[in-house]
Amino acid sequence: MSRAMLLFLCLLGVTGVVGQQRVIYITKYLTWRDAQTYCRLYHLDLVTITTAAENNQIDQDTWLGMYRDDSYSDWKWSRGDEPHTFANEWNSDDPDVGEDCVYKRSTDGGAWKSSTCGSVRMFFCLDDSLFVVKQMKTWEEALVHCRSLRSGTRRYDLASLLTPQDHDLLKSQSLEQVWTGLRFLGDRWVWVGGEDVQYNDITPCPEEKRCGVVDKTTSKLYNIIDCKETNYFFCYRKSF
Template structure:
């Protein structure tokens, strides 16, 4: 698990980042009584298992991708966004900085508002926001680097700026921007299921290596299959740290056709229809973002495994 690496705009646009939670003016004053900050009784239905934990004495409203809004109990010292509201107004301001419940209460007061109180009908005041989220791109001397170790290939065209050494992606518009690393923001983690193995092996040895990776877990591994387009470009970015210029994939010519060893359709139209005997395994090059090359299966290369 690491802070997210975002390879291109198509990858960014595929991410679902709209969920957020914001402190509201609801807290527990006694063990059995939740009330609004203005003294009103709380009469909403809690989601299952919420509101009963003795350590969770403050509340947030959660907004998700499906425009669903629910109230959750949280420990007051955790950090979240804040929902501020002008008294007797239908306007709710979501403050997109991470803070504790007490800090949120004070912040709302400073802008002449209060932590939001509302009726069930007024939950419609809460809507989608466009907020920044930390990802793994950060300044590395005079260039940008991902926390996963990959060098940024200038796709995002970020400029270096004083005191703005870390990068966020916005939840709605999916744009990247450099910010001060000390700013408190939500963050995006991703579990990488593609593994670059930096060992030089023949295609058959690479195949056996991948298949053996899951022997001590519930995961299964195989050589990677790839589609043309953005998925191929993602793989090219993923192999920039390889020790060989090309890496093996799970593409093999068997019988009279090219096949991915996991059964996926082969969508590359420019592969040799009848490759010579010495060029019947597929490799991807660091320098070619559009196709797979037919290579001698005995050549020794790094390779890509994936878990499923």
């Protein structure tokens, strides 16, 4: 989606898309912390930027989800405190000491600016019900991460894939292998979100490989691997 189209959608007060992320433009002027609270209460979190293409699609003076605990800490994203790994898009004289939150400027080529977190700005909220977390974790670590994203009455878990559309969506990502919520526990396969497992050809009694992934290297809807391997992972918002 072009920046012009994203701006048009936002001005209409409806949802836009940044990269593969569903976002909502909020025209309230809030501090960074209040914006974070608002997004976590009504949506998912403040927007995360992971690619140059996503960065180019936001062309307004808005808070980003990036912050640090103090001037000597590493920068991270609000959603799950994911480390900031995307190549910096800083303005030439930023970041500054004592400014621990970040916003995107529409001038200066859309550079990132550090700011005191008490300043007020408009902002974008993430509103995805299914999203990839680009941190390498074991299956257990991924499960803990997804469940830690709980906000208000919203609950999150490792993703359950229940329809062909779910599988197609996840396989369309430019990632070879990603954790899902599929796990062998006790004497059966389960989705950790509580839904029934629909695969008829799955190994009934695995010895070592007991965790499920979406795997672009196979034609199957799923693959099973050792839970101690590390991968990116999919979280989803539970509907109950």
